[in-house]
Amino acid sequence: MAINRRNFFKLAAAGSTALAVGKAHADDSGLTVDCSDNYGVLVDTAVCIGCRRCELACDQEHTKSGRPPESFDDKSVYEKHRRPNKDAFTVVNEFADPAKPDDKYTMKVQCMHCNDPACASACLVGALRKDAAGPVVYEEWRCIGCRYCMVACPFQIPTYEYDKALEPRVRKCTFCYERITEEGQMPACVAICPNEALTFGTRQRLLEVAHYRIKSHPERYVDHVYGEKEAGGTSWMYLAPAEFAHTELPRLDHSAIPTLTETIQHGIFKSFLPPLALYGLLGLIMHSTREKKDRSEESSNHD
Amino acid sequence: MTSHELPHPIRQTPFFTKGTIVLAILAGLGVAAYLYRMIAGLEASTNLNDQYPWGIWIAIDVATGVALAAGGFTTAALADIFHKERYHVIVRPALLTAMLGYTFVVIGLLADLGRYYNVWHPMLPSMWQGDSVLFEVGICVMIYLTVLYIEFLPIVVERFKGRVNLPGILGIFNDLIESFLTIADRTLGRFISLFIIAGVVLSCLHQSSLGTLMLIAPTKMHPLWYTSISPLLFLLSAIAVGFPMVMFESILASKSFKLKPETSVLASLARYVPVLLGVYCAIKVVDLAMRDAWGYVFDGSFESIMWLIEMVGGILIPMILLSSEKFRNSVRWLFVSSALVIVLGVALNRINVFLVAYTPLYPDGVYIPSIFEVMVTVGLISGLVLVYRLLVMNFPIISGEESGPDRGRRLTKTPIAQEVRQGN
Incomplete structure (x- = not known):
């Protein structure tokens, strides 16, 4: 299985390169690569119970901050809005529609793994790249530490090890790159989620699931899959019980973020x-x- | 044909004066802050964070530094490409400014880069990333800096060819350097034009691309500065600030070295400035109207005030001043108007684009530079002035005549000199 999967990714990589060479615009995203076979995750905030297990799993898999596991049971963190940082690639926050302040729901944030990532377009040495499997991967040995990726990211996701005088790294969710591409597993956060609020699969399949859920439970969801179109589409997508304007996810156009700068550059x-x-x-x-x-x-x- | 002097090292003034001692102290503090950043890291030395990844080291040391070094390519274009011969007297000072300006841009950039020791990575083809605006800026700046050093070589040849005499043990390199200068002397004359044109093309490319940089953050940028023609505006403002920068420096240098100011050359150079500023201003205004962004100008926000200061103080006022022949013939007003263009018109514009216009999505307070950031920036500027002084005292760069002791003091009232024609 794992071997088959690896071969599949090699083929997928070759295929997407071919697509990138023969550029063609399909929709209003300005996107030039078909990402429907990429891996993604659907975050269903109507199902999320805010247990923060995903934060714990991520910490044990990646950041290894040394925080005791019990500390992730603390729900008082929801009193203050938190953002991912170099010691926490994902965090859960609590939101509510101001019209219904008692109907609180929780939402995990992390790197969205954009179809056409602004960070990768910005990076002058190719330290960030969109892998054909879906993850936006960071290769630290290339990085010169200019932090242009942080300026570029429309979700304000990349964070930086400012405290290190030598070998500081850009830090962000990796989509558990090795786990999903080499070990044939799900990302750590998806694997631990007790309520199946996180669904792992190909982007196309996830979109089918998302729209099916909205259709079958229109009372439960707002009719909007965040990440389907935003910024040219993202690998991670969201369902929510209320308008996304009430959450921390920014309102974004459908066009991919790097379209303008790349048009100017390639024009010149x-x-x-x-x-x-x-x-x-x-x-x-x-x-x-x-x-x-x-x-x-x-x-x-x-x- | 002309009594005008050729460029020569300025030797009659001592290197250290009250002013240069202050500059040396500031430069020393800058070195200390620079070392602190290298040892302690960015968190200890700066107020940068995940929300504000770029601060004054990018906005001032790099973006403003590059813009203010534009005098090099605009002057080279005027004198060497369009062959306006009378401006040859300012080519060397402008070239020196550009060379030092870009050198200090790179020094400043190294402080900001988290992995400054990887700064050479963009030179490796395996690292090239052609979609990145920053890649183009980086490559162009690297090549242009090399071109500037090559353009400066004839000055070194003129000064040292046949006279290389290094002290002590370094003397073993005398013959090597001598033969290098001889080869340079023989070949450069033939190829220097190619480098001069390349310098202008490279400048146009990266000056404009600096304006493309922030276009990748549409949701974080204020509409007053977020426009798809930002690269054009950056190029036009760089071209417009080139001559004011030359004027500003020339007046400062003549005052500091007690030379007769090149009033006539500067006054006629100043004629170009209102035209260049006018084009820049008109395009900026039309663009704002076409984007329907006028509302932001008068909404009383901090951004609107900064925009108005930039437009009125840095563009309109100097444009009006330099349109008048009376003001152009006054050294004082030349100085004031060029300073306005430099500080309010262009430096403030770059600060506005890179800092004021930038609002992160989840700000946790605002970015105010730390004391170390300020020390490094001030130290770099002071260091640049000191090296500039050192080089004009030792290389044939400035061609000014010494003024008499009393004329030095009446500098600002010097009447326009007889038109000076530089012959060759």
Whole structure:
């Protein structure tokens, strides 16, 4: 199984590269790669009971902060809004529709693993990249520590080890890259979730599940799968009982974030023609004004 | 044909004056803060955090530094490409500013990079990431810095060829350096034009791309500065600030070294400035109107005030001042208006784009630079001025005539000099 899966990913990687080369715009996202076969996770906040097991599993798998397991039972953390940081790649927060303040629901946040990630487009050395399997992967040995990824991320997810004078790393959810691509397992948070609020699968399958749930329980969900279209789509997607405007997830356009900067960059450097044309033009000006100068000097010498 | 002096090392003033001692102290404090950042890390030395990943080291040391070094390529274009010969006297000072400016940009950048020792990574083809705006900026700056050093080589040749005499043990390198200078002298003359044009092209590319950088954060940027023509605005403002920067420095240098200011050259150089500022200003205003963003100008927010200071103080006022011949012929007003363009028109613009316009999604307070960040930035600027002074005292860069002792004091009232024509 694991071997088959690995081969599948090799094929998928080759396929997506081919797609990336033959760019074609399919919808309003400006997206050039089909991500429906990528892995993703559906977070159903109507089912989430806010137990924080996902935070515990993530800490044991990745950050290893040394916090005792009991500390993750503490629900008083919901009094204050928290964000992921270098010691916690995922955190759970509590929200409510202001019209129904007693109907509280809890929501886990982590890296969304965008289909067209702004962080990867921003990174000048390719330290962040969208893997064909779905995860946005960070290769720390490439990183120069410019933190442009943090400026770029529309979800404000990458965090930084500012405390380290040497070898500081960008820290964020890895989507348990090795677990899902090499060990054939689910991400640690999904595996531990006691109420199946987290569903792991291909993006296409998850979208089917999400829309099926909305259709079968319209009283339970707002008709919106967050991450289906936002920022060109994300690997992690959300269902919620109320409008997402009440949560910390930002309101985003459907277009992929890097579209504008990449259009400008590729326009300027189209086959290097614009810079070369400018070079040629300046050369011409230099040549012609020099001749003029020589001639005017000659004539003044004759006078 | 002309009585004008050729560039020569300025030797009649001592290196240390009251002013340079203050600068040396500031530079020393900057070095100390720089070392502290390298040893203790970014958390101890800066107020950067996960919400505000970029601070004044990027906004001022890098973005503003690059913009203010634009005098190098604009002057080279004017004098060497468009062959406006009278401006040759300012080519070398502007080149030196650009060379030192970019050198200090890189020093400042190294402080900000978490893994500064990996700064060379973008040179490896295996690391190239062509979608990244920052990649282009990085590569262009690296190549341009090299071009600037090459453009500076003829000055080194002129000063030291046939006279290389290193002290003590370094003397063993004398022959090697001598032959390097000889080869440089023989080859450079033929190829220098290629480098000069390359310098202008590279500058246009990365000056504009610095304006593309923040376009990747549409949801965090204030609409007053978030526009898809930001790269064009960055390029136009860099071009507009080039000559004011040359004017500002030339006046400072002539005052500091008690030289006759190049009033006539600077006054005619200043004629270009209102035109360049006008184009920049017009495009900025039209863009704002087309994006229907005028409402943000007068909403009384901090951002709107910063935008108005930038537009009125840094663009409109100097534009009006320099449109008048009377003000152009006054050293004082040349100085004031160029300072306005530099500080309010361009430096403030870069600070606005990279800091003021940037609002993180989940801010936990606002970013205010730490004392160490300020010390490094101030130290870099002071260090740059000191190295500039050291180099013009030892290399043929400035071609000013010494003014008499009394004329030095009446500097700001010097009448416009007879038109000086630099012949060659």
